[in-house]
Amino acid sequence: MQIVIQTLSRWYNLESRDLPWRRTRDPYCIWISEIILQQTRVAQGLAYYERFVGQFPDIQSLAQADEADVLKLWQGLGYYSRARNLHKASRMVMNELGGVFPSTFQDIQQLPGVGLYTAGAIASFAFGEKVPAIDGNVKRVGARFFGLVEDIQSQAFQKKLFSLLKDAMVFADANVFNQAMIEVGATVCSPTQPQCDVCPLADGCLARLQQLQKQLPVSRKKQKPLSKFHYYVDIRCGDHHVVVRRPDTGIWSHLHEFPLIEGDTADWDLDAVLGRWGIVEKIIVEGEKTFKHQLTHQTIHAKCWYLCLPSNKFVKNDGWQWLEKDAILSLPLHRLMEKMIRFT
Numbered sequence: 360m361q362i363v364i365q366t367l368s369r370w371y372n373l374e375s376r377d378l379p380w381r382r383t384r385d386p387y388c389i390w391i392s393e394i395i396l397q398q399t400r401v402a403q404g405l406a407y408y409e410r411f412v413g414q415f416p417d418i419q420s421l422a423q424a425d426e427a428d429v430l431k432l433w434q435g436l437g438y439y440s441r442a443r444n445l446h447k448a449s450r451m452v453m454n455e456l457g458g459v460f461p462s463t464f465q466d467i468q469q470l471p472g473v474g475l476y477t478a479g480a481i482a483s484f485a486f487g488e489k490v491p492a493i494d495g496n497v498k499r500v501g502a503r504f505f506g507l508v509e510d511i512q513s514q515a516f517q518k519k520l521f522s523l524l525k526d527a528m529v530f531a532d533a534n535v536f537n538q539a540m541i542e543v544g545a546t547v548c549s550p551t552q553p554q555c556d557v558c559p560l561a562d563g564c565l566a567r568l569q570q571l572q573k574q575l576p577v578s579r580k581k582q583k584p585l586s587k588f589h590y591y592v593d594i595r596c597g598d599h600h601v602v603v604r605r606p607d608t609g610i611w612s613h614l615h616e617f618p619l620i621e622g623d624t625a626d627w628d629l630d631a632v633l634g635r636w637g638i639v640e641k642i643i644v645e646g647e648k649t650f651k652h653q654l655t656h657q658t659i660h661a662k663c664w665y666l667c668l669p670s671n672k673f674v675k676n677d678g679w680q681w682l683e684k685d686a687i688l689s690l691p692l693h694r695l696m697e698k699m700i701r702f703t
């Protein structure tokens with residue numbers, strides 16, 4: 360094992376991609392990069408990372424920011440709870456921990472939005488703690504390297520892999536070891552075409568030795584995404600449109616969008632939608648458009664009617680704001696809302 364780990368470390372030092380968060384030991388920057396990179400490709404995350412640490416260079420500046428500014432900077436990345444949790448955690452560090460970022464695997468996990476992987480990454484990259492950082496890529500590499508047959512989603516798999524990697528790390532620099540495992544998963548040991556002939560782990564890899572690359576990792580079938588039906592109205596009066604801020608819970612919380620009715624079927628018409636808000640006065644229908652928006656666990660089939668009112672004095676609902684388009688575009692918006700408003 361010791362020789363394989365040395366080969367892995369040498370390979371990483373020679374072959375790894377040069378990424379800005381790998382040039383720092385600052386736990387704040389590492390934390391920001393790790394949260395951005397959850398569910399996001401490096402190529403896309405890079406620009407967001409540069410912008411984020413440019414605008415909020417340290418935990419103090421993030422804690423002092425308005426949540427809306429943080430969400431605006433995050434716009435387009437999706438999974439907005441990540442941004443809300445970053446903001447919440449920065450205030451927790453400033454208000455409860457004296458401004459000092461926690462420095463151990465256990466303590467880092469206390470921050471909102473930080474799970475086992477992120478805590479392991481920060482603890483090892485910033486503080487050198489010998490604890491594994493197991494993301495989706497490392498799970499695949501680990502399952503193949505150690506020949507693990509448990510379901511990759513299961514607790515049993517996670518526990519076993521954690522313990523095996525922790526033992527293997529005894530021979531390594533924690534930062535280099537974890538980064539190298541992530542790098543192997545991202546660049547060499549791909550889901551369908553692992554390049555075993557150039558892999559630094561090849562000499563010790565059970566899947567390669569037994570030709571089990573296709574069988575490992577074992578994964579239970581993916582659930583089909585749920586279908587949801589969203590009915591929006593863009594109500595315009597002159598240069599002003601109605602927008603609402605989404606509630607504290609659920610997807611896209613605190614982002615802004617046009618008034619929405621969530622239906623259970625695909626066949627709602629405009630009368631049914633307007634009736635839910637009690638809008639009965641004369642409305643001019645200027646157009647309508649449908650959108651399909653894919654999230655990880657749900658497919659949103661959205662329809663938006665573009666409406667014009669001669670007067671807005673009768674259209675009043677809790678939380679509705681009348682704003683000009685530029686003002687709406689300056690608010691934090693989800694991607695579906697961006698598509699809908701750009702169509703207007």
Ligand code: SF4
Binds near residue numbers: 560
């Ligand atoms: S040897 Fe092949 S299967 Fe094993 S870790 Fe490397 S790329 Fe993956």
